[in-house]
Amino acid sequence: MRFVLIALCAFATCSPAIADNLPGFDAAGSAAQRELEEEFDASLSAADQRTWMRRLAAKPHHVGSKAGKENADYIASLFESWGYDVELAEYRILLPTPATRELELVAPTQFTASLTEDSLPEDPSTAVRDELLPPYNAFSIDGDIEGELVFVNYGIPEDYELLERYGIDVKGKIAIAKYGRSWRGIKPKLAAEKGAIGTILYSDPGDDGYGRGDVYPNGPFKHASAVQRGSVMDMPTYPGDVLTPGRGATAKARRLPLTKATTLTRIPVLPISQRDALPLLSAMGGDAVPPEWRGALPITYHFGPGPARVRMKLKFNWETVSAYNVIARMEGEHSPDQWVIRGNHHDGWNHGAADPISGLVALMSEAKAVGMLAKSGKRPGRTIIYAAWDAEEPGLIGSTEWAEHHADSLKEHAVAYLNTDGNSRGFVRIGGSHTLERFFDRVTQDVIDPQTGATVKARRRAQLLVNASNDGERKEANRDTLRISPLGSGSDYTPFLQHLGIASANISFGGEGPDGSYHTLYDTEQHFTTWRDPGLEYGVTLSKVAGRATLRLANAALLPFEFEGLADNVALYAKEIEKLAADMREQTTRRNRYLDDGLFKLALDPKKTLGPPVAETPVPFFNFAPLQNALQDLQTAAAAYGKALESGATPSQSINELLYTSERLLTRDAGLNGRPWYRHHLYAPGFYTGYGVKTLPGVREAIEQRDYDAVSHEIDTVAKILNDIAMRVSNLEKLLGS
């Protein structure tokens, strides 16, 4: 029980009167809410989740499939039975599916890739292959190409810097890249920018396979024949239907001609298994790669180019299909126009037991429990919308089209968007808007970990402490409020957070149920319940965390947004960026000096190909003062609001709209430089990392990409945004104090 006691006191400033109250609730409200949550918990059932998973993950059910539509109908019928107003929101979206996939090694030896995953007798569900989409990368263009292979490691920018030092050019070649270290779509994007004519992606067993542990069915890790499918649509430019950026893809929506869609790849790309990759990589020549590029196949890895030469032929059916989002609404008791949205997608690349069904069944448990509360007269104060999205896998399409379609009303009514996208066993992981950091910290103090009996926060802190390797990490692990991560992309929160400016979060458990089945035929119920969350204990725990978050947001008298957490995290990002600039400056200066002094020539082996790096323009000093000043104002305002909160003043109801729309102030209609769809100026997926987040992306990416002239404008934009939100927070403080 020790942890619970610590936890109660760890919230905010530890004033006992406040600490006992839930954020946004007074004493009576807190007591009532706690009672409600107990009742909520009692309705959660691992058996339910198992039943639903068995049904929803029985067979492949991608968007556009018969099974996908059946799943949507089944989910809708359950929501209806639980007392929701349910809509099947249909969008007409472009979905390429494979017609021809051929890959052959034509020289110096011959080999035809199987491009097929094995059915396993130990898991009969892997033989259920009606409507199975074979391994492919959605939104690759068609192509029929032949060329020499170049091994590009993970195919990320630093890899091309090293290739250049080896004098290796991918122009006119086919790049073969390992999955990992970036979102997959970055790999063909960069390869194309560098002049490659095609890209092959494969899962190296060192990252994902026998190198990590026993492979399925003997363990959770990737089978030798398994292939990670996935979209390569250029989501860092815009996600969603490629033909209707910024608009809902309703049947009648105006559409771009396919030739104008900017988010298709520029070159064909195909994912293959380790088994198909081995003969290709074995046939390569050229210099051996450096140790940090090596994978775990039993060969010496070589850069090429060639002598391995492959022919790759890809043709897709460019068809329009229907995506069905299941939208279930529970009207709020006292504030029906304030919406708390909770979503998880329902489409899977294959059976999709882990991704997405393990998260979806947690959401369904929550919805069922909320429905039961409502039936017994305990309807939520605000409206709760449960969403089961379709077409997330090909590019966050279902959620994006719905968010674009309903953009205006969402901007007006949406309090927050809470996402899950699969689940596993272990430690709680929360990413999201930092105005909700302390809110989530409190939620994680109130949920018990099923394996240890400690709170999920205590377990998470223990993990951080035990794994911390330096004083900085230990200090972070000992922070009263545990940090939540900033969100990049990779799931359905993106349109809400980054396009519409709706405070969002993404929640899951993980770290103890390894993920070797991701986007393969082996993501089955048997895999999931054997290796990841047997008994779905963590499915129920996820329901408790996400359910508490949903219900507290729906019922709090004062919405539990606060700004000290926001200011503290933005200060951290600002510091990181200043350090980034300083480090780049120092490194550039040093490198240029070493080049002038001829040190690389002396340090490098004159008998080898590796040459010195190229000289770079020195990094100028930037004026960070506007950002620092604005941040200081935000910190002051946030502290004042925090103090007002502590005083326990009774809020006027009118304050809530100003609270939940504060996230909108972090966006700008013009969007980010070169990608206007992304409007949030604190969080964005990296243009060259994909899912990986870039905080203060305008400033950070301008520096990273050495676009020095743009930096000062980006600093000014962020400063203005921070000024706006500081002003809003000051107003809120006055309203709260009055």
Add this chain to the structure above:
Amino acid sequence: MRFVLIALCAFATCSPAIADNLPGFDAAGSAAQRELEEEFDASLSAADQRTWMRRLAAKPHHVGSKAGKENADYIASLFESWGYDVELAEYRILLPTPATRELELVAPTQFTASLTEDSLPEDPSTAVRDELLPPYNAFSIDGDIEGELVFVNYGIPEDYELLERYGIDVKGKIAIAKYGRSWRGIKPKLAAEKGAIGTILYSDPGDDGYGRGDVYPNGPFKHASAVQRGSVMDMPTYPGDVLTPGRGATAKARRLPLTKATTLTRIPVLPISQRDALPLLSAMGGDAVPPEWRGALPITYHFGPGPARVRMKLKFNWETVSAYNVIARMEGEHSPDQWVIRGNHHDGWNHGAADPISGLVALMSEAKAVGMLAKSGKRPGRTIIYAAWDAEEPGLIGSTEWAEHHADSLKEHAVAYLNTDGNSRGFVRIGGSHTLERFFDRVTQDVIDPQTGATVKARRRAQLLVNASNDGERKEANRDTLRISPLGSGSDYTPFLQHLGIASANISFGGEGPDGSYHTLYDTEQHFTTWRDPGLEYGVTLSKVAGRATLRLANAALLPFEFEGLADNVALYAKEIEKLAADMREQTTRRNRYLDDGLFKLALDPKKTLGPPVAETPVPFFNFAPLQNALQDLQTAAAAYGKALESGATPSQSINELLYTSERLLTRDAGLNGRPWYRHHLYAPGFYTGYGVKTLPGVREAIEQRDYDAVSHEIDTVAKILNDIAMRVSNLEKLLGS
């Protein structure tokens, strides 16, 4: 030429008058010495080295073989032809050679290890296998055992700590360990201490094989059938003949009965190839190992124990053989009783082109050139002794027996011992006594790198700078005098330095000619001249460095020992040890607190075997003041001596004996705790690392091994030693000043 200019000024304090002089020479002496060195250089010949290598590495020539004796005779005849007094110093030593070697997997599947290396058509010399010793570990005991396998990673202390956390005990089992991270003999030593009944060593391709690059004959790296032979005698206890510790193994020497020899292994041990290891490791079960334990074989590595069960049968011929050291003496002109000794061994495990012949032929070039100088009337001032040692491979036996045999006269006459043991291409590497650090720094300023035309010092500094990853490393790389490494063990300097207290150094080039042939059948002339030092350019460069060092030591009016470099390095070690204690204290306290707080239980997966670490006794604070005070005195005395040197005072000849015997003051007759043979208190091979050096070993190992009660006594011992040498240095300063 820029580097040469910088280099001239980088020596010592950059007073131009002194900087132009070679250390220990006045202006006229420096000029004469420089002229002599030019003449010396002109006699060096890569063609000579190639001829000798071809002959000496034509076939396997281990100690006790016919070929080994022929090589010794051939070397002796050459030395004689160059004008040396040559002696074939014979010792009768115990050498076990394999009679029976059997290794079988008996469960759950069956496999018989081949224990044989392939002859390769691409390198016909690998078919020259008369007298070939098959793969074995010399000084393993006999045994016929059967047991389950446990995978112990590198078999070093930290690996057993992790095994313990997994609840895995090697008691009654056979440990299988990767080569690497420690000297090989540590692995069976530790396994035996932990209760294992046998040890198998293998070379994982991730460390040594296709994981590093193309394998022989397509590249330099380890062939799949290759096995690293090598001694497992407990050399950190004492090296040399196991039956005659501390005494020369002359025919009549008193010998221990074999049962009393403490340096044999306690359990049988056998080295195998990656090819033989694969079926064994594939058959293992139990938990998968953590990522940092993985090798590069295409399997998931498991801890065991079992189900893989092996039978291993080893029987050796425990025979006494003759080791022949070739000792070639060139009497000194003015100080025949002061000896500069220069050695490299001649025995090889197999053909031994790289190890040891590539170093030996450099030594022979030097000896030939010195002989030619002598013939033209330029005999060295002091006596030079060239030594080609036998029986280095089984345990530094030839050199140790000679050093023990002549201990008294060596202590009286030996100025320094300069060792090489093979060579390669790339950057100069010097380890040795720090009284010679500045001396070697100057030598490396005066030798030109054959590939770049810069000095070998400039190349080495460039390498350090370009590869430095932090400010500390950059500061070290920019140090005026480049540091030389402290010496552990692993070659023939050990008896001279660590048993007799003779200032020593070990010199080689490397970093650009990878070593995949070490102690295998593939260490052939073809391998060496294809992949390591084609044209033997670096063989000649090594001759220039070691030759200059030898000749300057032989000819300097004032021996070039100095003590600021020594004091500075000892200060560094003292700081390291204080940090070691502080870090251990902090880690122990933290770990114990986490254990008390139950954090490990929360952070670890309750469904997995890995448990929390054990609590440790808190680390007390130690009184380092005696060490710090003594060090301060040494620093003061060293600075005063340095100043006296700068003044350019003419030395009295009598000072030289006090200079070269100063290293003797760093030893104590009682030796190190538990291993009296090792008498040097600044440098020793680690008791649990083997070759790896431990500086201030008494203090450091007491702390590392948590033997806290011993620390203060060890600090006092080192303090007394530093006091003694400080006093000697003060005396030297007075003598120099007078």
